[in-house]
Amino acid sequence: MSLHTLSYVGFNATDLDDWRQYATGVLGMQVVDQTADTLRLRMDEKHHRFAIHKSAAPGFAYSGWDVATRAELDRLTTELTALGYPAAEGTEAERTFRKVVDLRVFTDPGGNRVELFYGQLSGCPFTPARQFGGFKTGELGLGHIVFMTKNMDAMMAFYGVLGLTVSDYIFIKPVQSRACFMHLNARHHSFALLGGPQDVFHHIMIEVNSLDDVGMGNELALRQGRKVTMSLGKHTNDEVVSFYTMTPSGFELEYGCGGRTIENEEDWQVVEYDDISFWGHLGPLRAPV
Template identity: 40%
Template sequence: MTRVTELGYIGIEASDLAAWERFAVDLLGLQPGVKDEAGRTLRMDDKTHRMIIVPGPADDLAFSGYACASETDLDALTARLREAGHGVEEGDEALAAARAVERIAVTADPAGNRIELYVGLRDAGTPFHSDVLHSRFQTGTGGAGHTFLMEKAPRQDLLDFYALLGFKVSDYCREEVAPGVMADAVFLHCNGRHHTVGLADMPVEKKMHHFLIEVGDINDVGEGYDRCLDAGTPMEMTLGMHPNDQMFSFYVRTPSGFAIEYGWGGLIIDEDSWTVREYDQLDSWGHRAPAQVAAALSAGA
């Protein structure tokens, strides 16, 4: 079955582009790309960009770009979406140039999230370099990372849409995270990365709860955690690990208010032998809210 191959890039509409560049480059280790009136781009590897920051008041996810292996695959996916009743528009040369791709088509999932299907994300003219990382970001065949989206539409409608792009369910998790508050999530993969899209029914106003970026050295997670703490950047969750994708990570609040999960060691699945599982907890250990940690430390003082 024809499918997308990876999450190639994401776009963020942000009210403070300079704050985003400082946050991403100085604290997380991304490399600056293009800076102009259209916004700013950020590199994670030898591709010309993996994050695109555009000016605007939303402070939320603006678009997600998914790679197709060929123009034939893009045509097949476009036809499949249209046959299922989803509108798809062919992107013009200006949009393709802005995204640094050979060809692009635009659609939206049932929650209204803009989806860009493309062929041929351009390589940058220079090798990737970070001033703070020991390792490199783990992109490769797994793509830029994963998005964890809020279900602003019925779950089955969303699952049906992402299935048209070739996504399959990795697993489910449902946990009462506070009295009367349930976190109900499903995780989807389109390659060996455990999940490229997470969908959750949670009381979060933004379209996206977090975006994951993964490094290749556990020390980069620890040092990134320290950099964020030293800079006074608000933490969403402390160091911890998930039981399903086995990611060791922390969550830090971006200048736009949603979180970045900064992780290491995520599970690579064998798609041919993978069995869907159900979990009753989101975290194996850690990933505590800072207020919870502060209260525990205060009680023990």
């Protein structure tokens, strides 16, 4: 086991107050702190899972992946360097902000910043912004992230070195493109790639423990006037029931529950689905309306 989990993410946004309203009022996250430049958000006992950085260019900033030891960090650095992806050492300011002990920074084949670390501060008290049954995280990590890429093979090779293996594929008819879903723990996918004309972040998914909280999140998103980009639906491959909203960073967030897990690697069959969902998820990737 080289990596354990997707542990934190960083995003850029022009309006931190808007992110705060969205994260607390719709998603149920706790604000750890907010300055003129940054907003940090808690989902569980980890110090923070989301960091929002004030920037003129909204979008994805970085993903943070948990590695067991410094020896593992060195081994992965060697392998990625050999593949043509050298590491930069994280600065002390970066380690301090992220609340991690050791940090290595890479750039994936799509130009996305990837951070490998160990020793994220944990054991913090979590008080959700609204009463609900909590986020499903722990050994499964914070959720999943998805990139569109024009270089599927190179991206799969890079993330393959990190220990991600293919769960399944979906051919998505409305966009005539294949998506690849990958896992590194029992979560069906922590990472996915969608073939497309450019390298750009597509969406992040976070999971809650109860269907009621997905329904409540959907209502709260509508009440806040957030754009629901894909209606409530149930995915074919991971069986997650979810909906998607536009975030203040200009990409989508999927809010769901009920994901199935991959418990036994030996018995797992890699298949290709021909639709993203059993029902619902009306939007650009399925039955556009």
